[in-house]
Amino acid sequence: MTTRILIYAWVGAFTLGTLYVNAQTKKHQPVDAKIDAVIKKLTLEEKIKMLHANSKFGSAGVERLGIPGLMTDDGPLGVREDVKENWSSANLTTDSATFFPNGSALAATWNPSLAYRYGHDIGEEARARKKYIILAPAFNICRTPLCGRTYEYFSEDPFLNSRLAVQSVKGIQSQNIAACIKHFAVNNQEFERGRVNAEVDERTLQEIYLPAFKAAVTEANAWTIMSAYNKLRGVYCAENAYLLNDLLKKQWGFKGIVISDWGGTHSTVAAANDGLDLEMGSFGAYDNYFFANPLLDSVKAGKVSLKTIDEKVHRILWVMYHTSMSENPSPGKINTPQHVTTAYDIAAESIVLLKNDKQLLPLNTSHIKSIAVIGDNATRTFHLGGFGAGVKVRYEVTALAGLKSRLNNKVKITYAQGYKGVYKPMRKNVPNEPDKQDTTLLNEAVTNAKSADLAIVFIGGNREYESEGHDRKDLSLPFHEQELVDAVTAANANTIVVFVGGAPYDLSKIKKNNHTIVWSWYNGQENGNALADVLVGKVNPSGRMPFTFPAELKDSPAHALNAYPGENLSVEYKEGLMVGYRWFDTKKIEPLYCFGYGLSYTNYQYQSITIAKKAYKAGENIAAVIKLKNTGKFAGKETIQLYVSKANSMVERPAKELKAFKKVMIRPGETANVALSVPVKDLAYFDTKTSGWVVEPGKYTLLAGGSSGDIKVTGNITVVN
Known part of the structure; x- marks a missing residue:
């Protein structure tokens, strides 16, 4: 095959790096000169002390030269x-x-x-x-x-x-x-x-x-x-x-x-x-x-x-x-209203609506007079826990507190813990005590659910269960949560499941048996307020999944190929490029939830994709406009995702790859024309023979939609020499 290829020698990754270094060196020459003068004054011993820790989170300066x-x-x-040297809290108030x-x-x-x-x-x-x-x-x-x-x-x-x-x-x-x-x-x-x-x-x-x-x-x-x-x-x-x-x-x-x-x-x-x-x-x-x-x-x-x-x-x-020696730095601020707003806005935009078949959401408080809130995660906080770093907060709004705040006296709210979210790590050579369902907590939850107009069950992981220092053994729900969901759902047909977690779990049974599912996260100190606002409809859910949920663990690429956790302290990344949705889409494996998935209280109709021109050369940007309309009754934010596919490629490629996205607010009845741009260089693959990036000429397909599994409109372009 004599197909010519466009090799991006910008000029090559190394040359680009060299140009960048030269530009930065020239830009920071005054600082570099100051630094060189300081280095000349340092003894070898002083230099060495600057290169290693002298406390849990600090390293030494040189006091005689004013170096912090x-x-x-x-x-x-x-x-x-x-923290203290033993990692315990320093018990400060500041x-x-x-x-x-x-x-x-x-x-x-x-x-x-x-x-x-x-x-x-x-x-x-x-x-x-x-x-x-x-x-x-x-x-x-x-x-x-x-x-x-x-x-x-x-x-x-x-x-x-x-x-x-x-x-x-x-x-x-x-x-x-x-x-x-x-x-x-x-x-x-x-x-x-x-x-x-x-x-x-x-x-x-x-x-x-x-x-x-x-x-x-x-x-x-x-x-x-x-x-x-x-x-x-x-x-x-x-x-x-x-x-x-x-x-x-x-x-x-x-x-x-x-x-x-x-x-x-x-x-x-x-x-x-x-x-x-x-x-x-x-x-x-x-x-x-x-x-x-x-x-x-x-x-x-x-x-x-x-x-x-x-x-x-x-x-x-x-x-x-x-940083510490910078000129005219701001003094910094902490725990400001603006920071709280940021935490809230991230939480509110992150929540993913997974299923809403019975249209229980947003909550219609004119018909609902009592809600049974059930589950340990409804009252659990997440700023601390597990082996990873936490935060000392002045407050954290739990899910239960958020619902009570937003619903005020409109609805009677009862609470039952339902399960104990206590993580028991496996200890070497020490068998764990049998993990049994707490029937008292379960029965209380069922009783509350039966007497309420609607039940909201809060399940999922927590900061101990998902933690630095250990991986989960499988995707199953912890703490007998599936039994709790089944029992509450049997007791009250109007049951909403809210899952709190930071990674995929096996929700297959819940997806099959439950009509209303919401995914939340370890969502910061405004967690409860943001979640409540989504549930009552003040916020239209706009979160989209950042990873694929496999229907079964064996469908996930590293596990399908027996390439996790490795053997003899070595793990081969056998799946290569086929990570996440690349694997599922290429292998045509149906996931439980695809990458980018998320529902809304409204509907978006993708009408067309218009591409500025049919052919593009190296150095140009592919310009596309996706036209879509909000055909529902709620204003909402939609994330338009643009994937690119190359048929008949001379190298192995995934079925499609994300190359652009944009989140936009669209009012009911409004039509949006969303412009997206993809640099031609971003179509490149890495050529191991030349150690350079290569854009293969030929036909490419642009695919736009609401997720990797929900492509609505497509268009073609050609990359030419």
Whole structure:
């Protein structure tokens, strides 16, 4: 075949990176000159002390030269409370913060402007707390629905992740606070995360697992990045020269600090020479860290050059000049009404309506006089819990409190716990006690449901069940929740199921047997108010799923191919590019809920797609306008999703890939003409032979709709030489 191809030598990824570095160097020359002058005044011992932790979240400065230490703190749910050396609370009265919705909730909004507001507000709060590096956002690809940190990450799609990551980083750094994007790279499971080796082919790495990191660096200029715990191709990420030196620093032009995950460093010489800049850890004896006395000895022995040390110090000072030593910084703000509004808006736009067959929603309070609210998640809070970082909040509105607030005295509300949401982790060589249904709680729930006009059952996970540090064993509902739903539904035909979680679960029986299902998240401190406003119709639900729900776990690609959790501490990414909806659409496997799925209280009619012209060349942008009408009775926000497909490609491709999206408000009866743009370069695949990006000429199909499984209008274009 003699088909010519367009090789994007911009000029190649390396050249682009070089141009970026040169531009940035020129731009920051005055700062660089200041830094060089400071470095000349530092002793070797002072330099080494700047390269490792000296407290749980801090590293040392140099007092005699007026160089402050660097203070970091956890995100991504909000600025973490201060802790002691044993990780217990410092019991301060000055370290509260706003609790923002979890990562997959933010992704479910499909709204980059909310991602910017989230970043701006968390950055403003970090500055008020004098935490100059915020360890957020986290956006590893959701490869398996079982991953314990799926709730913390964004989505299964690199494009959606990229758009949200860029805006989050820009928002954070607008406050002269460094965003620490994480975890670099392919940290897709918690099982054996500290030792597991990920074997990923280069094209998959470049097209699926790196794009959001690359965008956060090259578009948003992220100032810090955290290396992952795991290995990539046999080398720990904290000492992986290909990731840290070749890709990140040389090709992408990253100027900031590579920070280890806490306890994620495994060597001195290799880590120092291969790209790590700052070692952080969880426990004391800081002088014994790899980058402490052992690094000092390695420099004196000639195993690590002074030039390498100076480069690391330069990077740290560069970040300081943008954060703690920046000129005219704002003082920061915390727990403001504006921050609360942001938390509310994210929560309100994240909630997904999964089913509404009986039209019980929005609630018609003129016909409903009593509601039985049932379930542990109706009164549970989510700002703390599990192994991951939490937030000390001044308040968190529970679902029950939100309903009572919004319904006032219009409706009689009763509450029954229904189940105990107590997570019992498996302990090695110690069998768990038999997990039994609490019949007293179940019977109380059924009694309440029978006597009410309507029942709302709140089930799902919680911050202990979905947590950093462990993966779930399967997709089943925890805490005997299915039995509770079945019993309440049998007692009251008007039962609404509200599921609270941050990752896919097996909802197949509920989808089959229940007519009304709502998906919520660990949705920040305004959780209850936002959810209540959706249920009563003040807010039309506009959340769309950021990942695919498999009908069965074995349908999910990593599990279908027996490629999770790996063998002998190594996991091969056998599915390659076919992650999430790419797998389901290409293999024609019907999921329980597809990527991008979500219903509304209104209806949107997609009428047409108009493409500006039929043929496009390299360097151009494909311009498309999707026409749709709100044919229902409610104003609502619709997320128009534009996918691209290439038939008869010379390389393997998924059936379709997301390339653009836009969320718009449309009033009842109104028609919207939504313009979307796709750069031709975004049609490229990564060619492992040339290590460059290639746009294949030929026919492409643009597919627009409300989800990956609900394509409404299509059009064709041709890419020409």
